[in-house]
Amino acid sequence: GGAAEPPPRLVLDLERLTQVPSEKAGPLQRYAATIQSQRGDYNGKVLSIRQDDLRTLAVIYDQSPSILTEQLISWGVLNPDARRAVREEEA
Ligand code: C2E
Numbered sequence: 001g002g003a004a005e006p007p008p009r010l011v012l013d014l015e016r017l018t019q020v021p022s023e024k025a026g027p028l029q030r031y032a033a034t035i036q037s038q039r040g041d042y043n044g045k046v047l048s049i050r051q052d053d054l055r056t057l058a059v060i061y062d063q064s065p066s067i068l069t070e071q072l073i074s075w076g077v078l079n080p081d082a083r084r085a086v087r088e089e090e091a
Pocket residue numbers: 035038039040048049050053
């Protein structure tokens with residue numbers, strides 16, 4: 001890829017997130033709720049998060065960022081385009 005291409009946005013689908021069983025999604029649900037409260041952003045159907053936050057979540061879930069990214073995409077809570085953010089980082 002070209003160096004001028006901006007990294008893809010990481011966008012969580014907050015409605016889908018409420019539908020994932022909390023034994024899987026609990027840590028992510030709490031993390032997203034914390035960001036919403038820090039921003040005062042309660043009305044969105046989606047939440048854009050930082051690239052750094054995906055790394056933090058990978059530590060929380062004890063997974064590599066790329067495995068966690070695949071999991072979140074398979075739950076339908078993360079945009080598939082986010083794969084590119086992880087690949088760029090590991091390249
Ligand atoms: P902060 O990191 O000191 O950011 C202060 C303010 O700068 C933010 O207030 C926001 O208005 C702006 N800002 C910082 N980075 C960005 C950015 O990438 N995009 C945009 N559009 N604005 C940005 P805000 O939103 O009220 O957030 C308050 C504090 O909550 C932030 O202080 C930070 O500590 C935390 N926070 C908010 N969102 C996130 C997030 O997605 N991830 C993490 N790790 N912390 C967050």
